[in-house]
Amino acid sequence: MAVFSLPVLNYRAIRPAAPADLVVMFKDTRSRKEIEGKVLQIVDKFMFYAGIWEQQGIYSLIVPNPATATDIIEEVRKLPGIELRESSLLTNISTKLEC
16 A cells, blocks of 8 residues: 655646546566556656556546547557556546536
């Protein structure tokens, strides 16, 4: 178990963009480093924080719109050796957009 925190973000300052978290589970710790590099290439221009652990990666992103979030999910889902937490990205986006 890990506890971490990020400074409070002014979400109004990033409008119309939205914050999102992408949670990826690595199926094989031996190939994690290679897979992690591919995930980072996909999310690089949207990422402001990454928490990488042996079995899991959490990537905090600011995406311009929900469609971009869908594109990220589709691209990451194609990578071998990973498992996405179901709707981990879109759930966070829809919650933030409702606020």
